[in-house]
Amino acid sequence: MLEKAYTYAEDNNIDLEQVDLLAFDMAGYRMAGPGGHIPNKPGNSYTLDGKWIINAFDERDTKIAYQIKNGKAMLSTEFDRGFLNEALDPEKAPTHGVDFAFLAKMVKEFSDQAGQPDENLQMPDDPNRRYAEPGRGSYLVETLNGKKPPTHPDNLGKNADGSGDVLNYLTKQDRKKLLQAYQMLMSLGMSTDQLDQTATSLGAVRMREATGQSAPASSTSATHKATRAYSSQNGLTSLLDTLSPANRQKNRQPVTQMSKVLEKLLMAEKAEQTGRA
Secondary structure, three states: HHHHHHHHHHHOOOOOOHHHHHHHHHHHHHHHOOOOOOOOOOOOOOOOOOEEEEEEHHHHHHHHHHHHHHOHHHHHHOOOOHHHHHHOOOOOOOOOOOHHHHHHHHHOOOOOOOOOOOOOOOOOOOOOOOOOOOOEEEEEEEEEEEEOOOOOHHHOOOOOOOOHHHEEEEEEHHHHHHHHHHHHHHHOOOOOHHHHHHHHHHHHHHHHHOOOOOOOOHHHHHHHHHHHHOOOOOOOHHHHHHHHHOOOOHOOOOOOOOOOHHHHHHHHHHHHHHHHH
16 A cells, blocks of 8 residues: 555655655554554543643644545545544544645545545534644643543642542552652752652552543653652651751751642651551
């Protein structure tokens, strides 16, 4: 199929890069295995600052995808139907390499509609439809079906028992490693903002494991790398001791202002120690 596409592009003076990008997209579909990629449906993923991530094409691609999916050529094209169904579904493939206008041309050229006039299908208007910005593959919303993400400020620690806070899903070992990391950064007078995000991300991963809810759309691999990087810091003294007034002068630089995330971790650590006493 790709050989035919390259030949067509050469014969019609079309930039071969478009065929290269088409090949790249097809390879991604094949690598995903049977059925392609798992769809990211609304409500499955969210950001660390509390917004739902909704996969979507931009307006131009949405309209072209509609025309391809509903055109007569789709019924007889030589292209793999599974690939086309994925490529034209933003929940499965929100971004793509090939230009959809070129893809539409290829789908038609290698079907029984080759040489026929364009159908000029018009997508029905929908005042509630939203589009992604070009090249983004998604847009953000705070509320979906009346619900806000677990990481939304309104849901963090909103319950009296703190059950709405993703940090409460951290394991003892998670908390230990994170506190060691905070100690190291604060002893150097460094900002803990990025570590705050790591702690929240890891808590969301643990929440997903415990409840089945998806973790935020951030790099969980980065989270695991961060916690692994600090797991070898067992020689560090307790952060609770380091932050006590009597021991603060031991730090090489003044301790930076304590973040709310660190505050919650320390409160959880203190509660655990009290429970063991």
